[in-house]
Amino acid sequence: MVVDSKIIKTGTPGLDELFAINGFKKNSSILVSGEPGAGKSILAMQFIYNGAKLYGEPGVFITSEQSVEKVRSLAKDLGMDFERYEESGLITIIKVPIARSSEIAPDKMRAAIKKAGVSRVALDSITPFEILATDIKDFRLKVMSLLEMLVRDNITLLVTAEKRKTDFESIEFSPEDFIFDGLIFMGRLRRAISFERVLSIIKMRGTDHSIKLHPVEISSTGLVVKPIED
Ligand SMILES: Nc1ncnc2c1ncn2[C@@H]1O[C@H](COP(=O)(O)OP(=O)(O)OP(=O)(O)O)[C@@H](O)[C@H]1O
Numbered sequence: 001m002v003v004d005s006k007i008i009k010t011g012t013p014g015l016d017e018l019f020a021i022n023g024f025k026k027n028s029s030i031l032v033s034g035e036p037g038a039g040k041s042i043l044a045m046q047f048i049y050n051g052a053k054l055y056g057e058p059g060v061f062i063t064s065e066q067s068v069e070k071v072r073s074l075a076k077d078l079g080m081d082f083e084r085y086e087e088s089g090l091i092t093i094i095k096v097p098i099a100r101s102s103e104i105a106p107d108k109m110r111a112a113i114k115k116a117g118v119s120r121v122a123l124d125s126i127t128p129f130e131i132l133a134t135d136i137k138d139f140r141l142k143v144m145s146l147l148e149m150l151v152r153d154n155i156t157l158l159v160t161a162e163k164r165k166t167d168f169e170s171i172e173f174s175p176e177d178f179i180f181d182g183l184i185f186m187g188r189l190r191r192a193i194s195f196e197r198v199l200s201i202i203k204m205r206g207t208d209h210s211i212k213l214h215p216v217e218i219s220s221t222g223l224v225v226k227p228i229e230d
């Protein structure tokens with residue numbers, strides 16, 4: 001199989017083919033934003049896990065909300081054995097402490113990212129930094145400096161964020177949504193007495209992509225993007 005070195009595949013079934021280039025552009029920054037329980041963290045875990053398992057690409061999973069043990073255990077329940085790849089050195093999980101005006105990328109995290117060969121980083125999630133920021137301008141500067149650092153190091157970054165207003169007709173975009181190269185939105189659609197999980201690519205600089213609402217399913221084997229039924 002010929003692997004295109006300019007493309008980073010998520011490996012999440014049904015997702016890569018929504019982009020004309022069949023994945024993310026290498027060295028891009030993608031924000032996955034959406035409502036609680038939409039699958040943002042699972043998508044971020046799969047980005048790092050599949051990178052290691054399917055493509056042999058070293059990745060760092062940074063959690064700001066859960067302990068490292070919790071990440072491992074949630075992943076395991078979804079069929080992802082992170083420990084196996086932590087042992088072989090392909091995956092590193094870091095818990096980044098959150099405190100008022102704390103750095104999004106403190107030294108410990110920078111050191112892990114700068115480790116030779118890391119090509120993917122997931123940060124789940126950026127929202128606690130925003131909530132606790134003493135100054136919103138300071139928060140945005142920190143986000144931009146994180147993106148600059150990663151671009152310099154040839155890293156593809158996936159960041160998750162909470163979005164409170166998730167009506168697809170009237171999403172309220174925040175300034176962060178404009179800073180990233182890509183924006184993927186995850187939410188729910190009402191279907192009679194139930195809800196359907198959906199994902200939509202709002203933007204991805206440098207490639208054509210689907211602009212449809214794609215159904216998403218989460219089961220004990222992970223998250224998949226389903227084909228749209230006519
Ligand atoms: N082992 C599992 N088996 C089946 N479904 C699961 C499993 N683990 C999680 N889920 C589903 O995934 C949902 C949580 O997904 P995830 O943690 O990715 O959401 P999120 O978008 O990150 O939410 P939040 O904003 O609260 O962090 C759960 O509500 C549940 O429906």
Ligand SMILES: [Mg+2]
Binds near residue numbers: 041042124
């Ligand atoms: Mg989450």
